[in-house]
Amino acid sequence: MKKILIQFAHPAFHKSRINKELLKDIELIDGVTLRNLYEEYPNFHIDVKYEQQLLVEHDILIWHHPFYWYSAPSLLKEWIDLVLEHNFAFGKNGTALKGKLVMSAITAGGSKQAYTKEGYNHCLIHDLLLPFRKTAELCKMKYLPPFVVHGTHLFDIEKTKKMADDYRKLLISLRDDVFELKQFGQCRYSNDLLETSKI
Ligand SMILES: Cc1cc2nc3c(=O)[nH]c(=O)nc-3n(C[C@H](O)[C@H](O)[C@H](O)COP(=O)(O)O)c2cc1C
Secondary structure, eight states, X not given: OOOEEEEEOOTTGGGOSHHHHXXXXXXXXXXXXXXXXXXXXXXXXXXXXXXXXXXXXXXXXEEEEEOBTTBOOHHHXXXXXXXXXXXXXXXXXXXXXXXXXXXXXXXXXXXXXXXXXXXXXXXXXXXXXXXXXXXXXXXXXXXXXXXXXXXXXXXXXXXXXXXXXXXXXXXXXXXXXXXXXXXXXXXXXXHHHHHHSOO
C-alpha cells in the first residue's frame, strides 16, 4: 500500500464550496495524510525539516489547490521554494524524492473548453502547470497528469459530490497501485482513467 501526502492550499477555505466537498472525510482513507497548509502556517513560517520528513515518509505527493491567477495560492509556492531544498530534493546529492509520484489536484472556475487553444484562455491548463511538472522532474519525481475539476462556478451539489467521489476513487487507486504508469502516460487528465476503469 502506497502512502499519500496531500498538501492542500486554499487561502479562503471558509468560503470554499468545491474543495470543502472534495476533502470531506478524505483523511479517513487509510494511507492518506492531509495537510491544510494555510491552517498549519497562517504566518507562512514553514517548518522545513518537518515537511521534508513528511515527504520522505510518503510515496505520493499531491499538490491540491484551487486554481488562482493561473497558478497555485502563494503559500504552496512558498512551500515549494523552501521545502524542496538543494541537496535534499535536487542537485547531485538531492535524491530524497527520487522515483516518488506527484500530481496536481486542481479546482478551476474555467471550463475544459476555456482551457483549449481555441477557448477563452487560448492554452491548456497543462501549459500553465508546466512549472509544477518541471519542478517535479528536477526533483527526479514522476509528474502524473493532473486531476482537474473544471467549471466550478456552474457546479450544483450533485456534480460536486460526483467529483468528490471521483477524487476519492483516484486516491484509493493510487494508494493501491491500480493503474500502471504507462496508463497515466496515455491520458491527459487523471480523471480520464476513472472513466475507463471499473473502480
Ligand atoms: C483570487 C482568485 C483567482 C482565481 N483565478 C482563477 C484562474 O486563474 N483560473 C480559473 O479557472 N479560476 C480561477 N478562480 C476560480 C477558482 O479557481 C474557483 O472559484 C475555485 O476553484 C472553486 O473552489 P472552492 O469552492 O473550493 O473555492 C479564481 C478565484 C479567485 C478567488
